[in-house]
Amino acid sequence: MHELPQQLVNGLLLGSMYGLIAIGYTMVYGIVQLINFAHGEIFMVGGFGALTVWLWLPGGTTMWVAIPLMIIGAVIVSTTVAVGAERFAYRPLRGAPRLAPLITAIGLSLALQQAVWAWYPNAKSSRTFPEIPGDSIHIGSVTIQPGDLFLVVAAPICMFALGWFVMKTRVGRGMQATAQDPDTAKLMGVNTDRVIVVAFALGAAFAGIAAVAYGFRYGEVNFRMGFLWGLKAFTAAVLGGIGNIYGAMIGGLVLGIAEAMATAYMNDIPGMDKLGGQSWADVWAFVLLIVVLLVRPQGLLGERVADRA
Amino acid sequence: MTALLEVEDLRVAYGKIEAVKGISFTVEAGQVVTLIGTNGAGKTTTLRTLSGLLKPVGGSIKFNGKTLRKYRADQIVSLGLAHSPEGRHIFPRMTIENNLRLGAYLRTDKTGIEKDIQRAYDLFPILGERRKQAAGTLSGGEQQMLAMGRALMSQPKLLMLDEPSMGLSPIMMQKIMATIAELKAGGTTILLVEQNAQAALSLADHGHVMEVGKIVLSGTGGDLLHDESVRKAYLGED
Ligand SMILES: Nc1ncnc2c1ncn2[C@@H]1O[C@H](COP(=O)(O)OP(=O)(O)OP(=O)(O)O)[C@@H](O)[C@H]1O
């Protein structure tokens, strides 16, 4: 049960979900220095978007057809909510004191949770998510559940696609420029308002895909899932160095592995026997964050703030 | 014939404080016009307003027949106005080549862009030698070359340079000024802001002296170079 390779894989799976969500925090922060605390809920509504598509599909639709449509559903719902939030909640507050958008984000979070709770049919408790059929896959001593296969395929594709977009495309370069020096980016002809929208939309799309992965992994979605997952992903973003997209990915993986290890092995350390297991996993995640921030305040891949000037 | 750039009674304020207090000047196509003046005279404020980063509180700016007030900064670039800002502001974590590509952000002619990148390397060979390095590794003078090269990548009708010689060694400064002369000879229209009045006025067709938000003296480059008050105030003679 507690074999190391299996725990590493568990950590990587968990971590790649954190990483996918963390990208949304880090891209938006990198460009507008805003912590979009509603991002967890943008992840959550994506899960319900995917579920809705599944419920619309005629019974007996194969998963090969359903999965792409569910991804599209999740991405559409997540990006629509995120772009709407940017346009109508955050943009009017640009230039306002930092506290104003922060409070707006928290309000938006609560509103989205309550909206799903109140209006989505039967969403007062968890709603069952469809299963990916098939048997678990065994590679050596490692077992991968069919529900995790989606993540195994989707996470690396998303990461590579994002890296390519940011480094190789024109809009990606405009994004980097806006993050480094917004006024000068404007002097290059970059429409920075549009870049901000793209950052929100891309981050939301990845959160939507992560929500589909969540659904397949845990077999359910619920209106509360955005809170803890958003907080963990935010932790991953800070851990990796907020503003740095590779940092978000690395931070997610480190957090996921640390959590898996703590869950599996903490019990074995003498005197720590009560501090292992799933119930303590979240605590260890935040302990890790605090330790890293004490040693490296800018995060694993972040630059010192002074270097950004 | 109307001028390429017509600035009339331009006023710009930071909050309640007016930094530019009603200035008027023109730039004709093919000319080099320079704004000189002491620290805090409002030169940078003027350029940042022309490129749309600041909004004026009064007056008008006409560029190539269009009133600029209605355009965002990124749209103004597409009208043909390029601005190499004070302090260079290259993108330090991007490669030299990607900095140049950003200068061509609004262009879609791929082969033309490659040709112009090559032209920037011909103009400043050091940039070509280090094309794949992060721009932040360049020296101050080299960063200035990159900033100028980058501004040229948009194929501007008017190139605005804000203190290109700032903080450079005399040799590097000569090199930058020689490049500006070369661009002028090639027909590029330039609005040059400089503290180095001697160098700027020797190049310029027209010059304007700014003091605390106003133009206090205008003339041809040669006239100003020989004007007694200019020589006293800016060329360190008594
Ligand atoms: N962001 C700002 N907020 C408030 N005041 C400003 C700001 N930027 C400039 N000023 C003020 O506006 C006036 C004009 O400044 P500006 O930078 O345009 O001068 P300059 O002629 O470019 O000077 P220098 O030769 O030192 O670059 C100065 O009094 C300056 O203090």
Ligand SMILES: [Mg+2]
């Ligand atoms: Mg200045």
